[in-house]
Amino acid sequence: MAHMLSLKVAILLSFCSLYANATEITENGYPILWEKSPGQLTELPSVDDVIVINPWNYLQRMSLYKLTLQATDMYMTSMGENATENPLWGLPLQLAWKLKSGRLVDPSGVTTCGKETGDPMCISPKSWWACVNYYLSVIPFLAAVETGIVGQGLKIQIQAPSEASEDYCVSFSDCTSKHPEMMSKWKTFFLALKNLSSADIPQFEKKDQILGFMWEAQQASMHTGSKCKERLKHYSTLEVTFSRSWTKSVDYVAATRLHSNMERSKLFTSPLPSRILREGDKPPNAPGLSSEENHTLSVFTWMDSMNTLLGGTLVQMWQSAMCSERTREKGQALLQDLVLDPKFVFSGLLTILIEMGSSC
Template sequence: MAVLASWGWVLAGCFSAAVAEISNISSLYPPLWEDSPEQISDYRMEDGKYVINPWVFTNRMGMYRILLNETATYSERYGLENEQSFLWGLPTMLGWQYETGRLADPTGMTDFGNKPEASLCISVDSWWADVNYYLSVLPFLAAVDSGITGLSPNQFTILPPPKDQMRFCYNVSGCRSAFPETMDMWKDFFQYMQLPSSDSDSLLKKLWDAHNSSLEYPIHAFVDRYHYYSDKEKKFVQNWVNAIYYLTAVRLPTTLNRSHSFQSCLPPRILIDADIAPFIPDFTPVQNKVQIALKLLAYIDRISGSLSLTLWESLMNINLARELFLKVFEWFLGSLKHNMFSEL
């Protein structure tokens, strides 16, 4: 348990890294946020319906922007300018994937994401892109189904990728048929958000549970994409997926500031076989340490037969323990801010 706690503090520090007092909230936005559709009418119309192409970066990011805009009223209780919405974790992670080249074609057979003229293309051969599809399209469709967006499923069409079309769903009825539990979880999250009696802790639990449910199918369905990547990137993918289950137990609040800061601890590019943490020269010390922490956590999880996760979940089910963890997280946040300013 001591090892798990130590990993927790490292993770908290990771979330807090590089955080400073930023007066301009827009500077925290994911890449091309302002260029992404803000409302459904910003998408092009064809045959009387708005067309959303989730294989174009700004189109996919637009679904998140619509969700943030349409739920802003319900997030006001948590902070101004919607920056305290827990939904920010989704678009910021998509932004990190875009900036680090993880949405580009890993096969090298196309220019998708690899050249300026095709920089907005999202490749269906990307493991990251395929998994994120289930964390963007499904929440969006569930939000529509919940009524929170005021949109009708008949107002828009979601386009399929150029290949492997059968591995995805494209509308409320199709996704509900294929993934009923996941769609119900996201719908429940959005419906609970609208209740005046909703509280942040319960909302976070519903968010993380729905998030994990969205991952259940794609993290196994797209393992065939692994062979496009180096062994180091493949191992990072596996370690990262493992860590998500530990994150879920903590119910970390994925606000804009925290989610933006979290990116500073993640790899700034796709890993290659020559990368050996903690000695990757173009990684920051924090990024190197997080690679080691993720590897250690995965090792502990494996040798314990996931007993470590069970223990961690049991510990985090205790409100006092979870609150203590989050307080330590805030302490890291404050201390890192202080250190940063003292160096200026």
């Protein structure tokens, strides 16, 4: 009992201290509270020899990533020797950003779920961001278990939320029944990961294929996240616009087959808005956001507007241009310039894409 109390106090103190720096999404080099998240299935609660995971608790949802990353490291040697080269690192860093920016909090304000004054580790089923992240955390984990990468021989159960439980699947069979394409993509990724790791092909080919399968799975999860749309009613117009462009961003990133290791993922995640956007926020001068965050928000807003203006063809142009390893490398550099270089001229993007596409 005393141990549990001290753990809760430690977590609360860590959580409070993190708010001293609104843009920091890591501590000790890892996603927020990574070290306090269970790293073994046996550390999670169990009932009658069945491990019961509550993904509506931040530490336990983060644990899904921790377990999956640890289990897949052995298959990721083509990415590099360092454990931080695993391309799945982008997912827990995104979850850390959502916690830090208040996007896992109950947006309706009816409960104190996720609030510092309530239960800061609570993830609200009413949160649009938490809902979409469910498909990027629980779903990959279930597929990893199904393919024997995680928890082989153990009985594992996902706990349904106390409300809106009908919106979430909680087992591999349940999720396959409701979202067959998404589950197939994740299962294919993990099976390919196992097979490619021992395949007699060059390392760069392994890497490219693994990244291709991974991003296809992430795209499927993001697109399935459209099921969360009803939850957007609790947010401002600008937050809704940002959420739409954030969702679309995976299509741009996936087309480049970005190696989303720890360093690169942190680079792209850190400048995301550190709070939920309010009515009246106007990038690049939204109050309370850093210049980097305002710039990133401007990029997302511009790309969303341009894609809408072009009838959705900006995404298609981008995807068509990423037709080879060479153009994908250019695409990755272009993404970095877009997000990180305030001097980048947005209007020049179309010309660049047309030139890149002509070489395909």
